[in-house]
Amino acid sequence: MDTEQRAEEPATFRARRAEDFDALYAGTPPWDIGRPQPALLRLGEAGLLRGRVLDVGCGTGEHALMAASLGLDATGIDAAPAAIDLAKRKAEARGLRARFIVWDALQLPALGERYDTVLDSGLFHVFDDGDRAGFVAGLRAALQPGSRYHLLCFSERQPGDWGPRRVRQEEIRASFADGWRVESVEPVTIDVTISPEGVHGWLASISRT
Numbered sequence: 001m002d003t004e005q006r007a008e009e010p011a012t013f014r015a016r017r018a019e020d021f022d023a024l025y026a027g028t029p030p031w032d033i034g035r036p037q038p039a040l041l042r043l044g045e046a047g048l049l050r051g052r053v054l055d056v057g058c059g060t061g062e063h064a065l066m067a068a069s070l071g072l073d074a075t076g077i078d079a080a081p082a083a084i085d086l087a088k089r090k091a092e093a094r095g096l097r098a099r100f101i102v103w104d105a106l107q108l109p110a111l112g113e114r115y116d117t118v119l120d121s122g123l124f125h126v127f128d129d130g131d132r133a134g135f136v137a138g139l140r141a142a143l144q145p146g147s148r149y150h151l152l153c154f155s156e157r158q159p160g161d162w163g164p165r166r167v168r169q170e171e172i173r174a175s176f177a178d179g180w181r182v183e184s185v186e187p188v189t190i191d192v193t194i195s196p197e198g199v200h201g202w203l204a205s206i207s208r209t
Helices: 003-013 018-024 038-045 062-069 081-094 105-111 129-142 169-175
Strands: 052-056 073-078 099-102 115-121 143-154 180-192 195-208
Touching: 018 081, 038 062, 038 143, 038 180, 038 195, 052 062, 062 073, 062 081, 062 115, 073 081, 073 105, 081 099, 105 129, 115 129, 129 143, 129 169, 143 180, 169 180, 169 195
Parallel strands: 052 073, 052 115, 073 099, 115 143
Antiparallel strands: 143 195, 180 195
16 A cells, blocks of 8 residues: 555544544545455355345445345445435445435344344444444344354454454454354455455354354
């Protein structure tokens, strides 16, 4: 990456408030690659997405739309209204049926719905410790017993200190130690718009017991 790109990264990747994320959609955020992340696309192609699917922190909706293209009942939520508006436009342009809602991912129980599959592309790693625990508790309320949460997040293997919080495999396992079964955690590449090589990430598949 060149110097100009590095100068922009801390501001773009470290947005925390809904209005900060919303403002980023006036342009193209680094994570908005215009297609599903390869690691999550492979899950869809392998038939591992089932039932009612929730794309949490959906951004412009690529993963909810992927689920909808597979004939699944798909919902995407994001706190950024600009992202949800773009997701709705994509669904209409592609002729896909998916529901998109402006919603705080820390308020999943208030949504009043339960899902069989939850997809998370880059949300978990934006939370601090307190919000992370609250998110996991809310996620449990939104999932059916035996259903799965597929988590894609930044890994501590990514060098440098720019971007979102790095997550260690041990942190993932500790966060889902009670009432969950961590089925797998594997190293993957996360595609971003600012680097052709992408960044180091973890893909975890976790089932609710």
